[in-house]
Amino acid sequence: METQTTMARQPEHAASTDAIRVAVSTVIFSLQRRSGRERPTVVIPLVRRTRDPHDSRWALPGGWLGTEENLEVAASRTLGETTGLAPSFLEQLYAFGAVDRSPSRVVSIVYWALVREDVSAQPAPQNVAWFDATALPQLAFDHNQIVDYALWRLRNKVGYSRIAHGLLPELFTLAELREVYEAILSKRLDPANFRRQVDSSDTLIPTDDFRTGSHRPARLYRYNHDVELAERGPLPQ
Amino acid sequence: METQTTMARQPEHAASTDAIRVAVSTVIFSLQRRSGRERPTVVIPLVRRTRDPHDSRWALPGGWLGTEENLEVAASRTLGETTGLAPSFLEQLYAFGAVDRSPSRVVSIVYWALVREDVSAQPAPQNVAWFDATALPQLAFDHNQIVDYALWRLRNKVGYSRIAHGLLPELFTLAELREVYEAILSKRLDPANFRRQVDSSDTLIPTDDFRTGSHRPARLYRYNHDVELAERGPLPQ
Numbered sequence: 001m002e003t004q005t006t007m008a009r010q011p012e013h014a015a016s017t018d019a020i021r022v023a024v025s026t027v028i029f030s031l032q033r034r035s036g037r038e039r040p041t042v043v044i045p046l047v048r049r050t051r052d053p054h055d056s057r058w059a060l061p062g063g064w065l066g067t068e069e070n071l072e073v074a075a076s077r078t079l080g081e082t083t084g085l086a087p088s089f090l091e092q093l094y095a096f097g098a099v100d101r102s103p104s105r106v107v108s109i110v111y112w113a114l115v116r117e118d119v120s121a122q123p124a125p126q127n128v129a130w131f132d133a134t135a136l137p138q139l140a141f142d143h144n145q146i147v148d149y150a151l152w153r154l155r156n157k158v159g160y161s162r163i164a165h166g167l168l169p170e171l172f173t174l175a176e177l178r179e180v181y182e183a184i185l186s187k188r189l190d191p192a193n194f195r196r197q198v199d200s201s202d203t204l205i206p207t208d209d210f211r212t213g214s215h216r217p218a219r220l221y222r223y224n225h226d227v228e229l230a231e232r233g234p235l236p237q
Numbered sequence: 238m239e240t241q242t243t244m245a246r247q248p249e250h251a252a253s254t255d256a257i258r259v260a261v262s263t264v265i266f267s268l269q270r271r272s273g274r275e276r277p278t279v280v281i282p283l284v285r286r287t288r289d290p291h292d293s294r295w296a297l298p299g300g301w302l303g304t305e306e307n308l309e310v311a312a313s314r315t316l317g318e319t320t321g322l323a324p325s326f327l328e329q330l331y332a333f334g335a336v337d338r339s340p341s342r343v344v345s346i347v348y349w350a351l352v353r354e355d356v357s358a359q360p361a362p363q364n365v366a367w368f369d370a371t372a373l374p375q376l377a378f379d380h381n382q383i384v385d386y387a388l389w390r391l392r393n394k395v396g397y398s399r400i401a402h403g404l405l406p407e408l409f410t411l412a413e414l415r416e417v418y419e420a421i422l423s424k425r426l427d428p429a430n431f432r433r434q435v436d437s438s439d440t441l442i443p444t445d446d447f448r449t450g451s452h453r454p455a456r457l458y459r460y461n462h463d464v465e466l467a468e469r470g471p472l473p474q
Contacts, residue, residue, distance in 0.1 A: 019304045020259050022334075022344050067256045067342055071334040094472070095332040095346045097259075097308040105304055107259050107346070109332045145471065152470035233389035234382065235331070 020105045024074040025062030027112040027150035040183040043130040045082050053103050054140035075111035087113035089166035101142045112150045114166030158184045165223045173218040257342045261311040262299030264349040264387035277420040280367040282319050291377035312348035324350035326403035338379045349387045351403030395421045402460045410455040
């Protein structure tokens with residue numbers, strides 16, 4: 001109980017909270033190149049449930065919050081168990097607590113994370129599969145709604161932050177960076193305009209390395225690590 | 238339990254969550270004109286605790302989440318109990334759940350709200366007082382950190398959203414709007430530049446009414462209600 005007034009006015013709440021449980025789930029975005037797609041696909045890993053409620057439905061990776069476990073630690077643990085890797089970006093998304101979202105009362109603190117493209121190509125643990133985030137089946141609980149909100153946050157954030165970095169390897173070409181934006185925004189971007197915007201944004205550092213292959217050599221860039229990937233403000237790091 | 242894999246791997250969590258309780262707290266911003274201040278002060282109401290932990294410390298208004306109560310409803314209830322009014326703006330801020338933030342394990346879902354200037358001038362309920370949000374005493378729990386984060390969110394949001402609307406009456410002059418920005422950003426803004434920015438932003442609708450008084454008559458404006466006060470994306474309204 002954090003304040004005296006409410007305890008005085010809502011005594012039943014102090015007793016009733018035992019019935020509320022706290023879960024932590026994570027929306028984990030990555031990119032996959034799928035044959036027949038002109039641009040990479042934004043994918044998320046889902047876990048198939050093997051018990052009720054929502055037996056055999058797919059659900060976001062997650063679990064109960066441990067009594068001695070901080071929220072972000074729980075989210076990272078979930079992510080490690082699902083993808084086997086550490087995220088390049090992890091941020092709290094929202095707390096979902098609608099009374100009717102689960103048969104029992106569960107407040108889910110949802111995080112969203114980015115893992116680099118190659119990750120989702122690794123073999124996934126049993127019961128885990130990667131899905132196109134924009135074409136999901138009916139998921140368990142309110143998880144479709146949660147993914148939609150996470151996608152909305154991702155699309156907003158890619159505009160004003162360096163979030164794309166979290167989906168790219170250390171070194172990348174401007175074409176590869178543009179592909180990440182195109183995948184997230186689900187639209188083609190003009191290469192020349194994109195290059196101008198990136199050059200003016202001043203967040204990329206050109207290297208002396210080039211990617212060679214079927215096309216003409218393309219210069220490799222890296223992000224300026226002096227700038228944080230995401231602005232957390234005064235939140236504890 | 239929302240996924241099968243984690244249930245399988247973290248069985249102890251399912252049993253241990255009974256020890257975790259969920260509280261909802263709200264950072265309620267308003268403006269007060271204080272003598273000797275050149276601009277309005279951003280103020281928040283705090284509740285004095287009358288029991289341990291942190292007996293006699295000031296704390297954010299809040300309370301335990303009711304088993305049958307949605308998160309936003311709990312935040313609105315808290316706000317009504319503290320200010321006696323409905324907020325002009327209410328949004329989830331963040332879930333604070335550090336293991337050591339309270340003697341017992343408490344996850345606080347924190348909301349932030351705006352109430353119009355005149356509200357904080359009303360007599361407050363017993364145990365409630367309004368404080369300058371930028372000059373707080375040592376609060377209970379991690380509430381100083383929570384207020385700092387809410388202030389950071391408010392300052393960011395005033396830049397790209399119409400959040401100032403939530404602190405203004407239905408009709409206001411450009412000078413009054415500028416004062417809200419100056420109060421939130423803690424700096425003086427050039428009136429001419431401010432007017433140019435507002436005119437180009439296209440979110441204000443000039444009325445045929447004028448405010449008269451000691452100065453020359455100033456035109457009254459209102460916000461364009463066709464635009465939402467805050468962008469919630471696909472979150473349920």
